[in-house]
Amino acid sequence: xPDMLVPLxxxxxxxxxxxxxxxxxxxxxxxxxxxxxxxxxxILAEFGQGWADEIMPCYNHQPITLYIALKSRRLVGFxxxxxxxxxxxxxxxxxxxxxxxxxxxxxxxACLQGMVDMGYxxxxxxxxxxxVFYEKAVGATVIPDSVPGIYTxxxxxx
Ligand SMILES: CC(C)(COP(=O)(O)OP(=O)(O)OC[C@H]1O[C@@H](n2cnc3c(N)ncnc32)[C@H](O)[C@@H]1OP(=O)(O)O)[C@@H](O)C(=O)NCCC(=O)NCCS
Numbered sequence: 001x002p003d004m005l006v007p008l009x010x011x012x013x014x015x016x017x018x019x020x021x022x023x024x025x026x027x028x029x030x031x032x033x034x035x036x037x038x039x040x041x042x043i044l045a046e047f048g049q050g051w052a053d054e055i056m057p058c059y060n061h062q063p064i065t066l067y068i069a070l071k072s073r074r075l076v077g078f079x080x081x082x083x084x085x086x087x088x089x090x091x092x093x094x095x096x097x098x099x100x101x102x103x104x105x106x107x108x109x110a111c112l113q114g115m116v117d118m119g120y121x122x123x124x125x126x127x128x129x130x131x132v133f134y135e136k137a138v139g140a141t142v143i144p145d146s147v148p149g150i151y152t153x154x155x156x157x158x
Contacts (some may be wrong), residue, residue: 001128001129001147002127002128002142002143002146003128003143003146003149004124004140005123005124005140005141006089006112006122006123006134006138006139007121007122007139008112008115008116008123009121010139011109014109014110014113017106018106018110020102021101021102021103021106024071024101025071025072026069026070026103027070027073028070028103028106028110029067029070030063030064030068031058031059031064031066031067031068032064035068036059038075039066039075039078040052042075043093046093047091047093051091051093054090055083055091056083057083058080065081065083065111066078066079066083067079067107069094069103069107075095076094076095077092077093077094077095077098077104078091078092078107079092079107079108079111080111081111081123084126084150085124085150087122087123089108089115089123089124089125089126090126090127092104092107092111094107104133108134109137112138125140126151127149127150127151128140128142
């Protein structure tokens with residue numbers, strides 16, 4: 001899976017996107033430190049231990065570099081930045097039953113806006129799975145010769 005580059009200076013405004021989701025009873029906001037356990041449980045159940053661990057550095061930053069999506073106040077998604085590397089977006093995920101409603105895109109843009117606020121002009125999607133999603137949502141482009149990226153020499157547990 002390649003890394004991708006995102007031009008951060010051309011992001012769409014976040015606030016109207018947040019309001020559109022609010023109409024559907026979906027709230028996207030930063031995670032609070034007192035929510036570590038339910039967020040971890042959600043990610044473990046939906047996406048596994050690797051991502052549940054990978055977001056932990058987000059809580060070391062102030063503001064916390066993790067956004068969550070709530071539908072009717074239940075967790076349905078998350079997006080992280082500044083987790084595994086500086087200037088990297090990811091991991092991110094939306095519960096299977098809630099995909100295709102624009103939640104993943106708004107989580108992504110909220111995180112990327114967080115990176116803009118830190119002073120970055122470009123961002124990196126580390127080991128992008130659904131390349132088309134990132135191309136469509138924020139005009140990201142594949143970084144040539146970016147495989148293998150940072151996810152190499154992984155621990156084998158079988
Ligand atoms: C990728 C993911 C976060 C997208 O979340 P989502 O809420 O379903 O995405 P959205 O509804 O915001 O989709 C935005 C656009 O991207 C497209 N899109 C979404 N997922 C896509 C995918 N996997 N492949 C191609 N296009 C995709 C949508 O069709 C939509 O297009 P449109 O604007 O023309 O309607 C979600 O599919 C997911 O959790 N996948 C599993 C985990 C994963 O792969 N995470 C990324 C790791 S790098």
